[in-house]
Amino acid sequence: MTLAQRGRWVTATALVLLAGVYVRALAFTPIERFQGPAQKIFYVHVPAAWSAMLAMGLVGLASILYLLMKDARFDRFAAASAEVGTAFAMVMLTTGPIWARPIWGVWWTWDARLTLTLFLFFLFMGYLLLRGAVTDTSLRARYSAVLGICGLVLLPFIHLSVYLFRTLHPQPVVLKPSAPSLPGSMLATLLFSFGVFTLLYVGFVMQVYGLAAASESRGDG
Amino acid sequence: MIARKDVVLEFRSRTAFLSAAVFTALVLTVFNFGRDPTAVATVDLAPSILWVTFTFAAMLALNRAFQLELENQALDALLVAPISRTSLYWAKLIANAIFVGVVQCIGVPLFVLFFNVDIGSILVPLIGVIALATLGFVAVGTLFSAMVIRTRFAELMLPVLLLPFLIPPLIGAVQVTAALLGARPLSESVGWLRLLAAYDIVFLTLATLLFPVTVTE
Numbered sequence: 304m305t306l307a308q309r310g311r312w313v314t315a316t317a318l319v320l321l322a323g324v325y326v327r328a329l330a331f332t333p334i335e336r337f338q339g340p341a342q343k344i345f346y347v348h349v350p351a352a353w354s355a356m357l358a359m360g361l362v363g364l365a366s367i368l369y370l371l372m373k374d375a376r377f378d379r380f381a382a383a384s385a386e387v388g389t390a391f392a393m394v395m396l397t398t399g400p401i402w403a404r405p406i407w408g409v410w411w412t413w414d415a416r417l418t419l420t421l422f423l424f425f426l427f428m429g430y431l432l433l434r435g436a437v438t439d440t441s442l443r444a445r446y447s448a449v450l451g452i453c454g455l456v457l458l459p460f461i462h463l464s465v466y467l468f469r470t471l472h473p474q475p476v477v478l479k480p481s482a483p484s485l486p487g488s489m490l491a492t493l494l495f496s497f498g499v500f501t502l503l504y505v506g507f508v509m510q511v512y513g514l515a516a517a518s519e520s521r522g523d524g
Numbered sequence: 525m526i527a528r529k530d531v532v533l534e535f536r537s538r539t540a541f542l543s544a545a546v547f548t549a550l551v552l553t554v555f556n557f558g559r560d561p562t563a564v565a566t567v568d569l570a571p572s573i574l575w576v577t578f579t580f581a582a583m584l585a586l587n588r589a590f591q592l593e594l595e596n597q598a599l600d601a602l603l604v605a606p607i608s609r610t611s612l613y614w615a616k617l618i619a620n621a622i623f624v625g626v627v628q629c630i631g632v633p634l635f636v637l638f639f640n641v642d643i644g645s646i647l648v649p650l651i652g653v654i655a656l657a658t659l660g661f662v663a664v665g666t667l668f669s670a671m672v673i674r675t676r677f678a679e680l681m682l683p684v685l686l687l688p689f690l691i692p693p694l695i696g697a698v699q700v701t702a703a704l705l706g707a708r709p710l711s712e713s714v715g716w717l718r719l720l721a722a723y724d725i726v727f728l729t730l731a732t733l734l735f736p737v738t739v740t741e
Contacts, residue, residue, distance in 0.1 A: 370737055422688050429685045436675035446671045449734045450685065453664065456730055460692040460723055467695075467715060 307517065310509025317502040324499050327492045344402045346492055350500035351394040352420060357504060358388025359423055362430070363455030366448035378444035379519075381451055382434060383511035387504055389427040395420055415466040422461050426454040541626065544584050548631040551577045552638050566639045571701035574635055575657075575694055578628060582658065582690075585623045586665035587682050589616060590673045609736035613666065620662045628654060646704045653704070656720045657697035660727060664689045667731040670738045689727075696720040 328346040335342035361384045369377035399417065400410040411417065430450055437443040485493070555573045603612075632654075636643055643650055665686055672681040696716040703713045 370734075422691065425688045429688065432684055433671075433675065433681065436677060436681055438676075439674075442674065445737050445740070446675075449667070449671065449738055452734065453667075453689065453727075453730060456726060457689055457692070460719075460726075461688075464692040464695045464719055467699075467719070 305513055305517065307510050307513030310506050310511075310513055312506075313502060313509055314506030317499055317506050320495075320499045320502065324492065324496045327495060332489050332492050333486060338406055341402055341405045344398050346496045348395060348398040348402060349493065350496040351391045351398065353497055354500045354504045355388050355391040355395055355420070355423060357501070358384045358391060359426070359455065359458070362388065362451045366451030366455075369444060369448045370452075375440075375444065375519075378448065379512055379515050380508070381447065383508045383515060385427050385430045385434075385451075386511050387507040389424070389431065390507070391500070391504065392420065392424040392427055396424060413465070415462055418465040419458060419462045423458065426450075426457070430454065540585075540588055541623070544581055544623070544627045545630045547584055548577055548581045548627055549634055551580055552631070552634055556638055567641060567705055570635075570639055570641050570705055571698045573639065574631075574701060575698050577631060577635070578624075578654070578658070579661070579687075579690055579694060581627050581631065582624050582661045582665060583683055583686065585627065586620060586662070586669045586686070587679055589620050589666060589669045591678075603739060609739055610732055612739070613670075613732055613735035616670070617662055617666045620666050621658065624658055624662060625655075628658065641705060643705075646707075649710055650701065650704055653697055653700045653717070653720070656717070656724060657693040660693035660720065660723045661690055663724060663727045663731050667735055667738065670735065692723050693720055696723070 324346060328343050332343070332346075334340060362381045365377045365381035365384065368374070369381065399420070403412070404410050430447060433450055434443055434447050437446055552573065555569075555577070559569060603609075632643070632650075635641070665682075668686050668689075669682060672678045672685065675681050696719050699716045700713045700720075703710075
């Protein structure tokens with residue numbers, strides 16, 4: 304079985320589990336007292352954001368490893384990760400406004416985290432556009448590695464500079480110094496969803512990577 | 525030496541330099557008509573006008589930083605010359621900074637003239653913040669412009685890649701400029717100045733390390 308085929312199985316499993324996330328989110332978690340049913344989108348939005356961030360982190364890491372070892376596999380992985388990350392960033396950027404409209408009363412606001420994720424999306428797009436604009440494979444790998452590393456370094460700066468502006472986003476409810484401030488069933492659903500979205504990421508990356516490797520070995524990559 | 529060569533070339537040909545200066549003047553003019561003078565006070569808009577203009581001017585300058593070297597394979601000649609890639613980066617950086625700086629030297633008086641803002645009392649800190657932010661622009665811009673020249677749609681690729689990177693210095697510069705124009709004490713802007721300085725240091729280091737990778741054959 305090729306890597307792309309295995310990736311297809313992982314993705315299929317993750318999609319089935321995603322249906323489980325929906326069931327849990329809709330039927331087995333309480334309605335949040337202040338936000339009402341709109342809060343349910345949280346179980347999709349936050350894990351999608353997690354996957355997008357994970358994707359960018361791994362693009363940066365793979366870029367560093369590529370420059371150190373000049374192994375084409377790292378470059379292929381970074382490319383696959385960026386492509387998949389763009390999809391998750393899209394999910395995050397569409398579910399966010401759907402939630403924000405009833406809760407904040409606006410579709411979009413220039414909050415620190417919102418701006419950060421928007422720029423995460425811009426970086427992914429820039430990365431993919433750059434890859435599309437260079438024909439020489441070794442040159443493409445080096446250029447995109449440079450951009451991947453710079454992008455990873457840029458994100459904290461964007462967050463910090465917009466944070467100094469002002470912030471409105473709900474404060475973290477899981478990863479914070481004190482214990483998570485969520486009821487057990489909500490937390491369980493969220494963590495389950497985190498797992499599912501990570502699995503989805505892995506499945507997608509395996510497919511994209513596998514297909515890229517196959518097309519390269521055929522000599523038209 | 526390469527920095528000197530570039531600067532000398534720029535001023536000899538004058539075309540690039542003149543077009544950048546005229547472009548800056550035109551953007552400032554566009555801004556004047558792109559606002560409702562009865563609704564918005566100039567001083568509220570002034571920092572944004574100044575910095576959006578400088579951002580575009582820097583972009584224009586950076587777009588052609590390596591274009592020159594592409595003609596007659598001058599870049600290849602530079603690469604075989606016995607100088608390190610790092611010094612090549614710094615030479616290009618200095619040349620770009622001088623180019624953008626001179627354009628800004630024309631832009632600031634025009635800005636004062638067109639928008640009737642008083643900068644006499646804050647001239648020194650204003651120049652400081654312009655220098656700090658411009659260094660950040662040019663540090664990343666020089667690195668990226670070395671990459672995009674060998675891509676398709678280079679003129680479009682540079683802004684797409686570079687603009688996200690200009691956001692942190694831009695935010696900082698606008699905030700400090702607004703504080704200066706509003707005659708607020710400089711101590712209020714310490715956080716922003718630190719951010720600008722940190723950005724410059726981090727990206728200068730990173731670009732110095734990464735530049736050799738982009739020009740190796």
